[in-house]
Amino acid sequence: MVAAVRRLKDNALSLMFLILFVLSVCGQAVAGLLDYNDRQVAAGAEPVSLLDYVASSSFAVDVAENWQSEYLQFFLFIMVTVWLVQRGSPESKEPGEEGAESDEQQRIGRYAEAGSPAWARARGLRLWVFSNSLGLVMGAIFLLSWLAQSVAGQAAYNAGRLGDLRDPVSWSAYVTSPEFWNRSLQNWQSELLAVLSMVVLSIYLRQRGSPESKPVGAPHASTGVEG
Amino acid sequence: MRILFAVPALAVLAVAGCSVDTASPVRAAERFHAAIAGRQEQTACAMLARKTADKLPAPGQTCADALREAKLGPGGRPTSVSVWGEEAQVRLAGDTVFLHRFSDGWRVRAAGCRPVPDLPYDCEVED
Structure with a gap:
């Protein structure tokens, strides 16, 4: 119990x-x-x-279009923060630490510790896959969700077009249509704004006890410090 | 095309399974045109979607009278069919017919349709 x-x-x-x-x-x-x-x-x-x-395709497209944008958001955040920093943000590394970092910092290969995952001790492809596994999986889910959005979206869109006494469109015509890009971009803009807000607001604002925030008393200029 | 997504998770896998029944709407379109060609307008009216059948006759006119007046040309052989969800478009050599799937089968929503670029088809009979 x-x-x-x-x-x-x-x-x-x-x-x-x-x-x-x-x-x-x-x-x-x-x-x-x-x-x-x-x-x-x-x-x-x-x-x-x-x-x-x-x-129905109607429900599927509504689900998939939101999924793809959420996974895109996290995929971008994971990947971009490897190379870009924001001074003062707890979501960022310290300026000067940009990049994939050394094996020692990442505790891989001969720097692996007793509790390190087995693939962190490996070499070659296995180590590369594990070193990038979070980004790879998030990116793959984004692409699959986006593909699902396009397939389900085409089905829902064509049902609507036939209902309006219009010809249906092919998949290639659908993925270049304003409908597809309106659905995609309206989700992307909100996700990107949310990330921007998190990165910038967390420089100056605090949430006591949250690891997503700096400690309340931490200076605005301190970067990569989580409370 | 009828696409079944068993659960939302399967949306990630795009298409879980497709089963498209294109024969039924084609048969329904052919039967409709056969009834018109056989001057059995009452029978053809029974194949219309309710909204179409309600809208078709002018005041004081029956559905059969209105269909007779519409002077739909011969349908001819089917050349293509598109089925998306509950909607279908059947192209016959002499006509384009739009149908909707109801619980009792496919019914004609619009017939005697001519394409209009970038706009809905212009139909003699429509809902």
């Missing part, structure tokens, strides 16, 4: 976001269904079930 509670507390952050994610997706499905059926009835079509709705 104590061990279970300990395990729960040790993973509380992940669990909370997992629960909020599931609740949000369920809420999106219900709200999306009501909106979709409202439009169906107005167009003279029949309402659909919740199962039919979550299996």
Whole structure:
């Protein structure tokens, strides 16, 4: 029992976001269904079930377009902060530390420690893959989500076009259409603004106890210090 | 094309599975035009989507009268079909027909349609 509670507390952050994610997706499905059926009835079509709705391209494109932008945001943040710094931000490394850093700083190869992952001790491709695994996975999920957005988006877009008595378009025409880029860019701009806000506001503002903030008393100019 | 996304997670994998029934809307379009060609307008009216059937007749006119008056040309053989979600477009040699899938099958939303560049088709019968 104590061990279970300990395990729960040790993973509380992940669990909370997992629960909020599931609740949000369920809420999106219900709200999306009501909106979709409202439009169906107005167009003279029949309402659909919740199962039919979550299996539809309409729901899939709404989910995928948000996923791709979130993963793009984190992918960019992970990769760009290797090379670019922001003086005073706890989200940044110290100026002068730009780059992939030395093996010693990264504790890899012969500098690996007793508790280091096995692939951190490896050489060659395995070490390269593990050294870049976070960026690779986030980037891959971004690309797959974006691809899913394009496929589901084309299906939803073409259903709408046929409903409007217009010809459907090919996938290549869809991914160069204003509809596809409007969906993508409206999500990207908000994610990029959120990252910009986090990087800049965390220079001057504090959240006591949060590792995303500097300690309350840390100088504005101190960089890479998390509270 | 009917695309089924079993759960949101599968959206990441793009298309989990596609099963496209293109034969049913083609049959529905052909039956509609066969009824028109056979002067069975009442039968053709029964194949229309409800909104289309409601909108078609002028005041004091029946649906069959309105269809007769629309003077739809022969449909001819099917040349292509597109199915996306619950909507379909069937191109026949002599007409383009738009259909919607209802719980009782495909019904005609619009017929006697001519393409208009960059705009919706101009249809003799539409909802």
